[in-house]
Amino acid sequence: MLYHLGYVSTQTRPLSADDLVALLKQARARNQANGVTGLLLHREDSFFQVLEGNQEQVMQIFSSIERDPRHNRVEVLFQGPTATREFSDWRMGFVELDGVDVDRLPGFSDFLASGAGPRQLLKEFTETQRLMLLFRSMQ
Secondary structure (H helix, E strand, O other), X not given: OEEEEEEEEEXXXXXXXXXHHHHHHHHHHHHHHHOOEEEEEEEOOEEEEEEEEEHHHHHHHHHHHHHOOOEEEEEEEEEEEOOOOOOOOOOOEEEEOOXXXXXXXXXXXXXXXXXXXXXXXXXXXXXHHHXXXXXXXXX
């Protein structure tokens, strides 16, 4: 059964660009070995991640994330069976949102500039907003 899980978390310490690259490399290797795909968004001190694959593998990876000392305040936003993968070609897609000047992006929407903190912003993304964000980051 294909399963997906999305969560937000807060980093426990400042992470440099090198730290984020190391985290991403680790996630990609683990995910490829387990047949898991997904997406990782980072903004200021918050993460939003989607994992998709076999339920047992997704839950094992998520359990390790919950124990990871780099994360706290881990909160599941959705989980359950899914008909298809949203990120079938991605071992783990990554989008760094810090420093993105959204005012300069075509079709600007102020949903990224709302008064909410980064954790709340990532938590409140709808599926459509996540896809819009991905599209924006690829331009």
